[in-house]
Amino acid sequence: MEKKTAHTHFSNQQLAETFRLIADLLEIKGEVIYKVLAYRKAADSLEHMGQSAEELWQENRLGEIPGVGKAISEKMDELFSTGQLQFLEKLKAEVPVGLAELLQVPDVGPKKAKMFWKELGVTNVAELETAARAGKLRDLPGMGEKSEARILAGLEALSRRTTRTPLGVAWPFANEIARWLGSLPGVVAANPAGSLRRMRETVGDLDISAATEDPAPVMDAFIHHPRVIEVFAVGDVKSSVEFDNHLRAQLWLHRPEQYGTALLYATGSKDHNVRLREIAQTMKLSLSDRSFLQPDGSEKFYATEEEVYAVLGLPWIPPELREDRGEIQAAKAGRLPHLIEVKDIVAELHSHSTWSDGQASILEMAQAAQQRGLKAIAITDHSHSLGVTGGMTAEDIRARMAEVREAQAKMGDSFTILQGAEVEIRNDGRLDYPDEVLAELDVVIASLHTGLRQPKEQVTARLIKAIQNPHVDIIGHPTGRLIPDREGADLDMNPVLQAAKESGVALEINANPSRLDLDDIQSRRAIEMGIPLSINTDAHSPDNLDFLMYGVATARRGWVEPQHVINAWPVEKLVQWLKR
DNA sequence: GCCGTTTTCGGCCCGACTGTTTTCAGTCG
Numbered sequence: 001m002e003k004k005t006a007h008t009h010f011s012n013q014q015l016a017e018t019f020r021l022i023a024d025l026l027e028i029k030g031e032v033i034y035k036v037l038a039y040r041k042a043a044d045s046l047e048h049m050g051q052s053a054e055e056l057w058q059e060n061r062l063g064e065i066p067g068v069g070k071a072i073s074e075k076m077d078e079l080f081s082t083g084q085l086q087f088l089e090k091l092k093a094e095v096p097v098g099l100a101e102l103l104q105v106p107d108v109g110p111k112k113a114k115m116f117w118k119e120l121g122v123t124n125v126a127e128l129e130t131a132a133r134a135g136k137l138r139d140l141p142g143m144g145e146k147s148e149a150r151i152l153a154g155l156e157a158l159s160r161r162t163t164r165t166p167l168g169v170a171w172p173f174a175n176e177i178a179r180w181l182g183s184l185p186g187v188v189a190a191n192p193a194g195s196l197r198r199m200r201e202t203v204g205d206l207d208i209s210a211a212t213e214d215p216a217p218v219m220d221a222f223i224h225h226p227r228v229i230e231v232f233a234v235g236d237v238k239s240s241v242e243f244d245n246h247l248r249a250q251l252w253l254h255r256p257e258q259y260g261t262a263l264l265y266a267t268g269s270k271d272h273n274v275r276l277r278e279i280a281q282t283m284k285l286s287l288s289d290r291s292f293l294q295p296d297g298s299e300k301f302y303a304t305e306e307e308v309y310a311v312l313g314l315p316w317i318p319p320e321l322r323e324d325r326g327e328i329q330a331a332k333a334g335r336l337p338h339l340i341e342v343k344d345i346v347a348e349l350h351s352h353s354t355w356s357d358g359q360a361s362i363l364e365m366a367q368a369a370q371q372r373g374l375k376a377i378a379i380t381d382h383s384h385s386l387g388v389t390g391g392m393t394a395e396d397i398r399a400r401m402a403e404v405r406e407a408q409a410k411m412g413d414s415f416t417i418l419q420g421a422e423v424e425i426r427n428d429g430r431l432d433y434p435d436e437v438l439a440e441l442d443v444v445i446a447s448l449h450t451g452l453r454q455p456k457e458q459v460t461a462r463l464i465k466a467i468q469n470p471h472v473d474i475i476g477h478p479t480g481r482l483i484p485d486r487e488g489a490d491l492d493m494n495p496v497l498q499a500a501k502e503s504g505v506a507l508e509i510n511a512n513p514s515r516l517d518l519d520d521i522q523s524r525r526a527i528e529m530g531i532p533l534s535i536n537t538d539a540h541s542p543d544n545l546d547f548l549m550y551g552v553a554t555a556r557r558g559w560v561e562p563q564h565v566i567n568a569w570p571v572e573k574l575v576q577w578l579k580r
Numbered sequence: 581g582c583c584g585t586t587t588t589c590g591g592c593c594c595g596a597c598t599g600t601t602t603t604c605a606g607t608c609g
Contacts, residue, residue, distance in 0.1 A: 034592055038581035069582050107598090109607050144600060194609090207609085233597055240597090240608095250609080252596095270593095270609080277593065282586085288594075 003058045008083030012053050015076060016043035018088065024100035025091050027110040028117075041067035044271070048323065050521045054080060098124030106154035107147070115140060129155050164202035165247060166483050168513025168550060171196065173247060174206045177225070181251070184221055186214045188256045193266035197319045199553035201483055201516045205240075206249035209266045211259040211303075222251050258290050260302035265289035271324035272317075279312045279328075287312075320556040339556040340535075340565055342549050347376035347567040347574055349443055350422065350476060350508065350536030351545075355400050356381035356391050359541040362400075362417065363407040368542030370415050375571050378443040379404065380420035383432035394437045397421065416571055418442040418578075422476055427451050429465030431472075438471035442578055445508070447476035452489040460492040464499045473578055474534050475500065477510040477517040493522060497529055504580070506532040506566050509558075511551020512544070523558030532577075533565050 010018075023039035045067045046053055056062050057080050062073040079085055095117075102113040102125060116122040119140055120131050131137060132155065137148040174192040181190035187210055191197065194207030212218050219239055223231045232240040232248075240250045254262035265273060266289070277287045286293035292300045292311060302308045306316045314331045318339055321327040330336050348369050352358030358365070362379050369377040381400070382391035392400065401419060408417045420443030424432040431438065431446060438444050446466040451459065466472060478496070479488025500507055507526055510517045515538070518526065526533060535551040537544055555565065562568040566577055 032581090035581050037592075041582080067582065071581055107607065111606055142600065142605065146599060150598085205609090235597055238596060238609095266609090268609090274593075286593090290595095 004060075004080070006054055006057070006080040008080065009054060010076075010079055012046040012049065015053055015079070016046040018079070018085065019043040019046070019072070019075075021097070021100055022088055022091065024103055024110075025095045025097070028099050028103075028113050029091075029095050030110075030114065038067065039072070042072045048325065048521070050525045096123035098127075101125050102128060105151065105158055107150045108154065125155070125158070164204050164484060166513050167196070167199060167201055167203060167516075167553075168547070170203045170206060170247065171199075171513075171550075173243075173245065174208065174249070177206070177249065178208055178210075180225070181208065181210050181218070181222065184218055187212045187218055189259060191263060193252075193263060194268060197267045198269065198322055199320050199550075199557060201513075201519065201554070206247055207252070207266050208249055209252045209254065209259075209263050211254055211256040211262075213255060215253040218253060219251070254290070255301075257301040257303050260304040260306070260308045261287065261291060262289050264305050264308050267319050267322060269323050272322040272328070275324055275328045276312060279314075283312075285311070318556065320553060321559070323557070337559045337561050340552055340560050340562045340568060342552050343373070344562040344565070344568040345535060345548060345552065346374060346569070346571055347378070347416075347418075348374055348537060348539065348545060348548075349378045349418075349420070349474060349534050349567050350380050350445055350510070351377055351539045352381055352422075353379050355379070355396065355403075357540060361407075362403050363410060364542060365539065366407055366411050366415060366417050368545055370411065372545055372548075374545075375414070376416035376418060376574070378418035378420035380422045380443060380445050383421055383423045385424045385426060385432045391424070391432075392421065394433055397433075397437060397440070416575070418575075420445065422447050423472075424449060425462060425466045427454075427462070429462035431466060431469055435469075435471060438469075441471075442575075443473055444471050445474045445476040446472045448478075448480050448489060452480045452486075454489070456490040456492055459489045460495060463489075463491060463496055467496070467499045467503050467505050470503075472503075472505055474506045474508050474536075476508050476536075477512075477515050477538070478507055478522075479517050481515065481517050483514050483516065488517065493525070497526060497531060500526070500531045501529050504532070506534045509533055509535045509551045509555050509560075511535055511537045511547040511549075511554070513547060513550045516550060516554045518554075518558075520554050520557035523555055523560055527558070527560055527564045533560060534567050535565055536567070 019039045020043045023036045027036045045065050053076060057076060062068055062076055075085055075087060099113050099117055102108050116128060120136055122128050122131055132148055132152045137143050137151060138145050174196050178190045178192050181187055190210035193209045195203045196206060215236055223234050223239055223241055227243045228241045229244050230242040238250060238252050242248045252266055280287035284295045294300060309316050315336060317327050317331050351365055353360060353362045353365055366377050384391040384393045404417050404419055419441050421441055422445045425446050425448050426432060467475060479491055481488030507518055509523055523533060535555055537547040539545045566574055
């Protein structure tokens with residue numbers, strides 16, 4: 001059959017946004033909630049699947065997407081074929097589209113949005129603010145002065161809130177709070193939960209769970225933590241605050257004997273939990289955050305997640321896998337991956353010294369790596385065309401070799417320093433050094449730093465040309481994205497992955513929490529294709545080496561095992577691979 | 581609107597918190 005050609009291209013992200021908008025407008029209109037949830041579920045699937053919906057559409061395979069049935073398939077078909085969606089246009093004529101953004105305001109949901117629209121003619125956030133300031137909200141049914149003030153505060157928070165918080169900011173802070181909670185009298189356990197525990201690259205609010213027999217003093221201590229600047233809600237089991245760094249956090253308290261179900265519930269993801277509850281239902285059990293409800297109405301409590309999974313006939317599933325991306329089926333079949341861990345990494349293959357924009361000498365970087373238990377480090381300073389970094393010329397590389405040898409002598413035989421460079425991929429896809437210079441290096445990383453906004457065909461061809469250079473070992477931060485500010489290059493990933501597979505080049509998972517590039521989904525596709533990965537910190541100073549945990553976390557979310565990662569191999573095997 | 585080795589029709593998670601209420605509605609996770 002002939003392949004279909006799209007009238008208009010839509011990325012999965014764009015499709016997801018379209019269906020989320022439909023869901024919001026339908027909900028405000030008052031459509032049955034399950035129809036609304038169905039659109040949101042389809043949007044989630046589109047966002048989280050590794051494949052492009054447009055490709056599936058071309059092959060008439062849209063129905064394979066979980067949560068996409070006849071109606072939503074037809075809507076995507078119309079979008080690809082015509083660039084339009086009549087259903088949405090009619091919906092917009094019924095419900096002002098600006099009302100959807102009202103749902104972003106804390107304490108404003110579909111019911112209130114509809115009421116503000118019908119009673120006051122409010123159709124967007126700006127009009128809501130005007131109405132609230134004029135004191136018009138307080139007289140509406142179910143509203144009062146307090147509700148009006150909360151919405152005003154919510155509007156202010158909304159204008160202040162930028163984006164989701166990068167993991168690299170949220171993780172250290174949440175753990176500091178959790179450790180502090182754990183040190184309070186009577187607290188048996190305290191953990192970050194939610195997307196933070198699943199190590200998603202960005203997180204919204206922080207979810208923290210703790211176990212104690214005596215919740216009142218713990219809750220009281222929490223809301224009076226010296227860094228808390230606002231308390232939004234406080235109850236016996238749950239409270240919600242904002243810290244002075246503008247991170248918001250919820251604390252859930254549970255009795256220690258219920259902590260297993262509680263932590264599982266709070267960790268999510270929502271979809272993972274839904275699957276677990278479905279399994280429970282087949283066993284005539286009802287799983288909640290507090291217990292398993294038995295058919296006779298009694299409850300059984302479990303203190304650990306391991307016990308909860310065991311009741312369901314499953315092994316414990318690492319939080320990074322809990323995204324409903326096949327982990328439950330794998331657990332059932334006894335085929336969970338043996339996920340890579342930080343301790344599996346033996347070598348850092350992407351680091352910088354004072355020979356380019358790094359802050360430390362080669363020896364200092366090597367010593368810092370050794371202190372962290374590594375057996376080898378590649379010093380991969382920038383090449384000269386990346387002017388801002390003070391990159392090396394070919395002559396600099398030869399001069400640097402002497403310093404590497406000196407540092408190697410001081411480090412002794414138990415630690416290896418590799419000669420490397422992070423070579424710029426120029427605008428035409430050629431590398432910054434001639435082949436004979438590249439041949440002298442142990443490790444060649446090729447990276448894009450400029451021209452990331454080139455058209456898809458051009459930037460993809462450029463990267464593939466670099467992949468095909470026989471001296472290149474690793475592609476550094478392949479897409480060039482920066483979290484949360486900059487989208488990566490508009491790469492066509494299929495041919496890029498295919499080229500990496502054919503050339504046997506490793507793709508990097510850059511562990512810098514502002515990069516995490518490749519991401520979890522792309523990493524999983526790469527290992528499924530048999531492409532080797534390399535997890536590196538891109539350290540510009542000794543303490544940057546501690547970014548490793550974020551790269552490993554991203555790899556774990558991508559189901560990566562140690563054998564997939566070249567710098568988790570024994571050093572001898574790694575060195576041999578580099579010489580291939 | 582989606583989905584099905586319990587169903588092609590009838591489910592789809594539900595409890596905590598707040599505010600405005602005299603027993604509940606809306607929001608949130």
